[in-house]
Amino acid sequence: MKKYFAELFGTFWLVFGGCGSAIFAAGFPELGIGFVGVALAFGLTVLTMAYAVGHISGGHFNPAVSFGLWAGGKFAAKELLPYILSQLIGAILAASALYLIVSGKEGFETIGGFAANGYAELSPDKYSMQSAFVAEFLLTMFFLLIILGSTNERAPKGFAPIAIGLGLTLIHLISIPITNTSVNPARSMSQAIFAGGEYLTQSWLFCAAPIAGAIVAGLIHKALFDKA
Numbered sequence: 001m002k003k004y005f006a007e008l009f010g011t012f013w014l015v016f017g018g019c020g021s022a023i024f025a026a027g028f029p030e031l032g033i034g035f036v037g038v039a040l041a042f043g044l045t046v047l048t049m050a051y052a053v054g055h056i057s058g059g060h061f062n063p064a065v066s067f068g069l070w071a072g073g074k075f076a077a078k079e080l081l082p083y084i085l086s087q088l089i090g091a092i093l094a095a096s097a098l099y100l101i102v103s104g105k106e107g108f109e110t111i112g113g114f115a116a117n118g119y120a121e122l123s124p125d126k127y128s129m130q131s132a133f134v135a136e137f138l139l140t141m142f143f144l145l146i147i148l149g150s151t152n153e154r155a156p157k158g159f160a161p162i163a164i165g166l167g168l169t170l171i172h173l174i175s176i177p178i179t180n181t182s183v184n185p186a187r188s189m190s191q192a193i194f195a196g197g198e199y200l201t202q203s204w205l206f207c208a209a210p211i212a213g214a215i216v217a218g219l220i221h222k223a224l225f226d227k228a
Helices: 002-025 034-057 063-071 077-102 129-150 160-179 185-195 197-225
Strands: none
Touching (some): 002 034, 002 077, 034 160, 063 077, 063 185, 063 197, 077 185, 129 160, 129 197
């Protein structure tokens, strides 16, 4: 059970730290951290938890990562469901904690978008469903290529969390204006459950596109790079 708890805690930290920075600090009057700060926060959550518990579970913290590693021959199919359940539970617990905090603010009325992902009218800069799908697919594909490459047995040892954390930071720098950046179905679902409405209706895209991109990356790495 240790590896499932590691995935739960790792995903909790990713959602709490990443989405929490967007909810509480991104738009703070005049001194807000902005897009760059939120992007860095997401990267730091993965980097820190990869070092903290990655040696226990592999440090997926993301259903798309689990699918990508499975497609790349690095993860057993029988572990997919328990890993994904652990990740979803961790993400939902983090979203619950964020809700408890934000609802305690003086004058609280609504959580608003709650750092949820969206396209069309729910996109931060009003990008279409097609744009959102392409962005999420490609960014997750390259995220998995970074993960698979940096954790390969021939890669320099001990540096994978840094490459992965910086990769996730770069992904957010690119795509926050497009979709508010998912590349992680657990992160998307946890926020959409609380934001509700169209955010929940649109959540299919933030499951389908990242998982599809991750699987393609796994197949590419297995065919072209794994034994190169």
